[in-house]
Amino acid sequence: MSEPTIEGSCHCGAITIRIARAPTSVSECNCSLCRRIGGFWHYLTPAEVAVTGEAKGYVQGDCMLTNWHCPTCGCTTHWTAIDPDYDRMAVNMRMFAPEIWETLPRELVDGASF
Ligand SMILES: [Zn+2]
Incomplete structure:
Protein backbone atom coordinates (compact mmCIF):
# COMPACT_ATOMS: atom_id res chain seq x y z
CA MET A 1 0.00 0.00 0.00
CA SER A 2 1.22 3.48 -0.76
CA GLU A 3 2.02 5.92 2.02
CA PRO A 4 -0.52 8.64 2.83
CA THR A 5 1.19 11.59 1.16
CA ILE A 6 -1.63 13.78 -0.16
CA GLU A 7 -2.15 16.38 2.55
CA GLY A 8 -5.05 18.57 3.52
CA SER A 9 -5.90 20.48 6.67
CA CYS A 10 -8.64 22.36 8.48
CA HIS A 11 -8.73 26.12 8.01
CA CYS A 12 -6.51 26.97 11.01
CA GLY A 13 -4.12 24.10 10.32
CA ALA A 14 -4.51 22.40 13.73
CA ILE A 15 -5.79 19.21 12.09
CA THR A 16 -3.93 17.71 9.16
CA ILE A 17 -5.13 14.78 7.10
CA ARG A 18 -2.98 12.73 4.77
CA ILE A 19 -4.44 10.20 2.34
CA ALA A 20 -2.78 7.45 0.33
CA ARG A 21 -4.82 7.89 -2.85
CA ALA A 22 -6.69 10.70 -4.49
CA PRO A 23 -10.39 10.23 -5.16
CA THR A 24 -11.84 9.61 -8.64
CA SER A 25 -15.21 10.96 -7.49
CA VAL A 26 -16.50 12.69 -4.36
CA SER A 27 -19.68 11.81 -2.52
CA GLU A 28 -22.30 14.19 -1.29
CA CYS A 29 -24.77 12.83 1.27
CA ASN A 30 -28.23 14.19 1.97
CA CYS A 31 -28.59 12.92 5.55
CA SER A 32 -29.50 15.47 8.21
CA LEU A 33 -25.89 15.93 9.29
CA CYS A 34 -24.06 15.80 5.94
CA ARG A 35 -26.42 18.25 4.29
CA ARG A 36 -25.50 20.76 6.99
CA ILE A 37 -21.77 20.06 6.81
CA GLY A 38 -21.75 20.20 3.02
CA GLY A 39 -18.79 17.85 2.83
CA PHE A 40 -17.51 16.06 -0.23
CA TRP A 41 -16.58 12.63 1.07
CA HIS A 42 -13.81 10.35 -0.14
CA TYR A 43 -14.02 6.83 1.27
CA LEU A 44 -10.86 5.04 2.32
CA THR A 45 -9.72 2.38 4.76
CA PRO A 46 -8.32 3.70 8.06
CA ALA A 47 -4.89 2.35 7.02
CA GLU A 48 -4.90 4.75 4.06
CA VAL A 49 -5.42 7.84 6.24
CA ALA A 50 -3.21 9.65 8.76
CA VAL A 51 -4.73 12.37 10.93
CA THR A 52 -2.77 14.63 13.28
CA GLY A 53 -4.09 17.11 15.81
CA GLU A 54 -6.85 16.97 18.40
CA ALA A 55 -10.12 16.73 16.51
CA LYS A 56 -13.38 16.76 18.45
CA GLY A 57 -15.93 14.02 17.79
CA TYR A 58 -19.67 14.26 17.30
CA VAL A 59 -21.95 11.24 17.16
CA GLN A 60 -25.28 11.79 15.48
CA GLY A 61 -28.16 10.19 17.41
CA THR A 72 -10.69 25.93 16.88
CA CYS A 73 -11.94 26.69 13.36
CA GLY A 74 -14.91 24.29 13.25
CA CYS A 75 -14.13 22.57 9.96
CA THR A 76 -15.41 18.98 9.67
CA THR A 77 -12.41 16.97 8.57
CA HIS A 78 -13.44 13.30 8.48
CA TRP A 79 -15.64 10.59 9.92
CA THR A 80 -14.75 7.24 11.41
CA ALA A 81 -16.84 4.18 12.22
CA ILE A 82 -17.58 3.45 15.87
CA ASP A 83 -17.31 -0.29 15.15
CA PRO A 84 -13.53 -0.99 15.02
CA ASP A 85 -14.15 -3.87 12.60
CA TYR A 86 -15.76 -1.60 10.00
CA ASP A 87 -12.87 -1.01 7.60
CA ARG A 88 -14.09 2.22 6.10
CA MET A 89 -13.91 5.90 6.91
CA ALA A 90 -14.16 9.09 4.91
CA VAL A 91 -12.30 12.35 4.66
CA ASN A 92 -13.86 15.64 3.66
CA MET A 93 -12.14 16.60 0.40
CA ARG A 94 -13.02 20.23 1.04
CA MET A 95 -10.01 20.22 3.40
CA PHE A 96 -7.76 19.58 0.40
CA ALA A 97 -6.63 21.78 -2.47
CA PRO A 98 -9.58 22.28 -4.85
CA GLU A 99 -7.46 21.12 -7.82
CA ILE A 100 -7.61 17.59 -6.38
CA TRP A 101 -11.40 17.28 -6.33
CA GLU A 102 -13.36 20.18 -7.82
CA THR A 103 -13.68 18.78 -11.33
CA LEU A 104 -14.45 15.20 -10.21
CA PRO A 105 -17.87 13.59 -10.63
CA ARG A 106 -20.12 14.03 -7.60
CA GLU A 107 -21.98 10.98 -6.39
CA LEU A 108 -25.18 11.52 -4.46
CA VAL A 109 -25.48 9.28 -1.41
CA ASP A 110 -29.06 8.97 -0.23
CA GLY A 111 -28.25 8.89 3.49
CA ALA A 112 -31.58 10.54 4.31
CA SER A 113 -33.42 7.35 3.34
CA PHE A 114 -31.53 5.04 5.72
ZN1 LIG B 1 -8.86 24.22 12.61
Missing part, protein backbone atom coordinates in the same frame (compact mmCIF):
# COMPACT_ATOMS: atom_id res chain seq x y z
CA ASP A 62 -28.22 6.46 16.69
CA CYS A 63 -25.58 6.81 13.99
CA MET A 64 -22.66 4.41 13.73
CA LEU A 65 -20.19 7.12 12.85
CA THR A 66 -18.18 9.76 14.63
CA ASN A 67 -17.88 13.02 12.74
CA TRP A 68 -14.67 14.86 13.58
CA HIS A 69 -14.12 18.60 13.50
CA CYS A 70 -11.50 21.08 14.55
CA PRO A 71 -12.39 22.67 17.93
Whole structure:
Protein backbone atom coordinates (compact mmCIF):
# COMPACT_ATOMS: atom_id res chain seq x y z
CA MET A 1 0.00 0.00 0.00
CA SER A 2 1.22 3.48 -0.76
CA GLU A 3 2.02 5.92 2.02
CA PRO A 4 -0.52 8.64 2.83
CA THR A 5 1.19 11.59 1.16
CA ILE A 6 -1.63 13.78 -0.16
CA GLU A 7 -2.15 16.38 2.55
CA GLY A 8 -5.05 18.57 3.52
CA SER A 9 -5.90 20.48 6.67
CA CYS A 10 -8.64 22.36 8.48
CA HIS A 11 -8.73 26.12 8.01
CA CYS A 12 -6.51 26.97 11.01
CA GLY A 13 -4.12 24.10 10.32
CA ALA A 14 -4.51 22.40 13.73
CA ILE A 15 -5.79 19.21 12.09
CA THR A 16 -3.93 17.71 9.16
CA ILE A 17 -5.13 14.78 7.10
CA ARG A 18 -2.98 12.73 4.77
CA ILE A 19 -4.44 10.20 2.34
CA ALA A 20 -2.78 7.45 0.33
CA ARG A 21 -4.82 7.89 -2.85
CA ALA A 22 -6.69 10.70 -4.49
CA PRO A 23 -10.39 10.23 -5.16
CA THR A 24 -11.84 9.61 -8.64
CA SER A 25 -15.21 10.96 -7.49
CA VAL A 26 -16.50 12.69 -4.36
CA SER A 27 -19.68 11.81 -2.52
CA GLU A 28 -22.30 14.19 -1.29
CA CYS A 29 -24.77 12.83 1.27
CA ASN A 30 -28.23 14.19 1.97
CA CYS A 31 -28.59 12.92 5.55
CA SER A 32 -29.50 15.47 8.21
CA LEU A 33 -25.89 15.93 9.29
CA CYS A 34 -24.06 15.80 5.94
CA ARG A 35 -26.42 18.25 4.29
CA ARG A 36 -25.50 20.76 6.99
CA ILE A 37 -21.77 20.06 6.81
CA GLY A 38 -21.75 20.20 3.02
CA GLY A 39 -18.79 17.85 2.83
CA PHE A 40 -17.51 16.06 -0.23
CA TRP A 41 -16.58 12.63 1.07
CA HIS A 42 -13.81 10.35 -0.14
CA TYR A 43 -14.02 6.83 1.27
CA LEU A 44 -10.86 5.04 2.32
CA THR A 45 -9.72 2.38 4.76
CA PRO A 46 -8.32 3.70 8.06
CA ALA A 47 -4.89 2.35 7.02
CA GLU A 48 -4.90 4.75 4.06
CA VAL A 49 -5.42 7.84 6.24
CA ALA A 50 -3.21 9.65 8.76
CA VAL A 51 -4.73 12.37 10.93
CA THR A 52 -2.77 14.63 13.28
CA GLY A 53 -4.09 17.11 15.81
CA GLU A 54 -6.85 16.97 18.40
CA ALA A 55 -10.12 16.73 16.51
CA LYS A 56 -13.38 16.76 18.45
CA GLY A 57 -15.93 14.02 17.79
CA TYR A 58 -19.67 14.26 17.30
CA VAL A 59 -21.95 11.24 17.16
CA GLN A 60 -25.28 11.79 15.48
CA GLY A 61 -28.16 10.19 17.41
CA ASP A 62 -28.22 6.46 16.69
CA CYS A 63 -25.58 6.81 13.99
CA MET A 64 -22.66 4.41 13.73
CA LEU A 65 -20.19 7.12 12.85
CA THR A 66 -18.18 9.76 14.63
CA ASN A 67 -17.88 13.02 12.74
CA TRP A 68 -14.67 14.86 13.58
CA HIS A 69 -14.12 18.60 13.50
CA CYS A 70 -11.50 21.08 14.55
CA PRO A 71 -12.39 22.67 17.93
CA THR A 72 -10.69 25.93 16.88
CA CYS A 73 -11.94 26.69 13.36
CA GLY A 74 -14.91 24.29 13.25
CA CYS A 75 -14.13 22.57 9.96
CA THR A 76 -15.41 18.98 9.67
CA THR A 77 -12.41 16.97 8.57
CA HIS A 78 -13.44 13.30 8.48
CA TRP A 79 -15.64 10.59 9.92
CA THR A 80 -14.75 7.24 11.41
CA ALA A 81 -16.84 4.18 12.22
CA ILE A 82 -17.58 3.45 15.87
CA ASP A 83 -17.31 -0.29 15.15
CA PRO A 84 -13.53 -0.99 15.02
CA ASP A 85 -14.15 -3.87 12.60
CA TYR A 86 -15.76 -1.60 10.00
CA ASP A 87 -12.87 -1.01 7.60
CA ARG A 88 -14.09 2.22 6.10
CA MET A 89 -13.91 5.90 6.91
CA ALA A 90 -14.16 9.09 4.91
CA VAL A 91 -12.30 12.35 4.66
CA ASN A 92 -13.86 15.64 3.66
CA MET A 93 -12.14 16.60 0.40
CA ARG A 94 -13.02 20.23 1.04
CA MET A 95 -10.01 20.22 3.40
CA PHE A 96 -7.76 19.58 0.40
CA ALA A 97 -6.63 21.78 -2.47
CA PRO A 98 -9.58 22.28 -4.85
CA GLU A 99 -7.46 21.12 -7.82
CA ILE A 100 -7.61 17.59 -6.38
CA TRP A 101 -11.40 17.28 -6.33
CA GLU A 102 -13.36 20.18 -7.82
CA THR A 103 -13.68 18.78 -11.33
CA LEU A 104 -14.45 15.20 -10.21
CA PRO A 105 -17.87 13.59 -10.63
CA ARG A 106 -20.12 14.03 -7.60
CA GLU A 107 -21.98 10.98 -6.39
CA LEU A 108 -25.18 11.52 -4.46
CA VAL A 109 -25.48 9.28 -1.41
CA ASP A 110 -29.06 8.97 -0.23
CA GLY A 111 -28.25 8.89 3.49
CA ALA A 112 -31.58 10.54 4.31
CA SER A 113 -33.42 7.35 3.34
CA PHE A 114 -31.53 5.04 5.72
ZN1 LIG B 1 -8.86 24.22 12.61
